[in-house]
Amino acid sequence: MKLTYLGTAAAEGFPAVFCNCQYCREARALGGKNIRTRSQALINDDLLIDLPADTYHHFLTNGIEGDKIAYLLLTHSHLDHCYVDEMSMRQGAFAHDMRVPALQVYAGEGARKKIAGSGCYLGNVCVNAIAPFETVTLGRYTVTALPARHMPGDGALFYIIREGDKTVLYAHDTGYFFDEVFDYIAREGLVFDALSMDCTNVDIPIPNDGGHMGISNIEEVVARLREMGAVSDQTQIVINHFSHNAAPLQHVLEERVAPLGYLVSYDGRSVEI
Ligand SMILES: [Zn+2]
Numbered sequence: 001m002k003l004t005y006l007g008t009a010a011a012e013g014f015p016a017v018f019c020n021c022q023y024c025r026e027a028r029a030l031g032g033k034n035i036r037t038r039s040q041a042l043i044n045d046d047l048l049i050d051l052p053a054d055t056y057h058h059f060l061t062n063g064i065e066g067d068k069i070a071y072l073l074l075t076h077s078h079l080d081h082c083y084v085d086e087m088s089m090r091q092g093a094f095a096h097d098m099r100v101p102a103l104q105v106y107a108g109e110g111a112r113k114k115i116a117g118s119g120c121y122l123g124n125v126c127v128n129a130i131a132p133f134e135t136v137t138l139g140r141y142t143v144t145a146l147p148a149r150h151m152p153g154d155g156a157l158f159y160i161i162r163e164g165d166k167t168v169l170y171a172h173d174t175g176y177f178f179d180e181v182f183d184y185i186a187r188e189g190l191v192f193d194a195l196s197m198d199c200t201n202v203d204i205p206i207p208n209d210g211g212h213m214g215i216s217n218i219e220e221v222v223a224r225l226r227e228m229g230a231v232s233d234q235t236q237i238v239i240n241h242f243s244h245n246a247a248p249l250q251h252v253l254e255e256r257v258a259p260l261g262y263l264v265s266y267d268g269r270s271v272e273i
């Protein structure tokens with residue numbers, strides 16, 4: 001399985017759209033891996049996670065053929081994950097000869113409401129409901145939705161994605177995991193080959209009942225998963241989804257988490273799982 005990070009920033013981007021803070025100025029000057037667009041990832045070449053306004057840019061810069069994408073998992077309705085208007089480009093005069101006739105979208109309650117309320121015409125896009133702890137089979141993938149501690153009232157989700165004997169946990173956006181999530185992972189006896197962890201705050205403190213995580217919260221989650229056997233020494237752990245407030249310069253983050261053995265996402269980074 002290949003996981004490609006297309007966008008690795010929080011909602012404002014890095015450098016942030018309208019920001020002139022010291023970190024954003026530094027990112028603009030350094031460029032390269034320090035330029036982070038809004039959150040999106042691709043599994044292999046056909047399972048997309050989230051749909052920010054930067055989707056078109058991601059497809060262009062990564063050589064992605066959008067018509068081949070069969071599945072789209074939405075995590076929640078925040079703008080950096082659910083830019084509904086783009087879906088209306090998959091129909092009529094806007095899209096011809098698509099190799100996958102219909103895009104199957106899976107979304108929780110808030111994202112579905114946003115789509116329904118948008119007034120967008122969704123030809124060739126099927127929106128399906130998925131509930132916390134529900135598992136669906138999508139072609140060669142098995143996908144389970146988990147409830148996220150993020151955006152209360154939205155029914156925000158994060159996902160376990162399995163293909164063959166590989167299992168990935170894609171945890172964006174979420175704060176510290178609910179106890180029921182740990183219980184589910186233990187009950188199912190899951191062992192993760194890769195974890196992609198919400199690291200919005202990096203080293204800015206956030207309590208475990210907050211809607212995002214930083215490195216110390218991630219360390220706690222990883223320790224608990226390791227204790228229950230869901231994380232091993234072989235598990236690849238990637239931190240991702242960074243706020244400009246946390247100064248997410250690539251070389252600084254890499255140095256910071258090297259002792260922990262974590263990888264740091266950047267736009268365009270692929271991880272072989
Ligand atoms: Zn986000």
Ligand SMILES: [Zn+2]
Binds near residue numbers: 244
């Ligand atoms: Zn800034």
Ligand SMILES: [Zn+2]
Binds near residue numbers: 076150151173
């Ligand atoms: Zn969010």
